[in-house]
């Protein structure tokens with residue numbers, strides 16, 4: 001019964017139109033826990049991932065290549081030089097409120113930078129890190 005309620009609660013969060021950074025972490029955490037039981041998001045792992053340099057692309061080796069090293073600041077697109085608004089919800093309240101937008105950009109940016117899609121665990125860590133940035 002408890003499990004059923006928990007699953008229903010997750011479904012509700014997943015289908016609700018507006019999300020929050022916390023509800024998205026909750027969803028990604030539930031998905032990640034299916035692969036590795038007891039998974040807990042880690043802001044520290046998220047910070048390491050954000051700054052990690054991958055060998056996949058020389059023009060955009062890391063998330064910081066476009067998003068700047070400081071998520072409270074605006075970034076600049078590594079190819080087009082277009083300004084990108086801050087990623088941290090504390091600086092930009094629109095961040096991590098639209099699940100479709102979040103999924104679209106994770107897919108695109110992870111594929112370009114990491115060379116594959118990010119896992120649910122990496123997404124949960126990433127948002128956990130950005131939520132802590134002040």
Ligand code: HEC
Nearest residue numbers: 060062063065066078084085095096102105106109110113
């Ligand atoms: C080539 C430049 C570039 C790189 C490198 C890049 N991003 Fe982005 N990212 C963008 C752009 C452009 C947007 C969309 C514009 C915006 O939302 O301000 C975006 C938006 C996002 C969003 C949407 C967040 C929201 O709710 O609005 C996420 C999540 C994201 N990026 C994650 C990542 C991650 C994770 C990495 C590293 C693996 C990364 N990005 C690397 C350019 C980049």
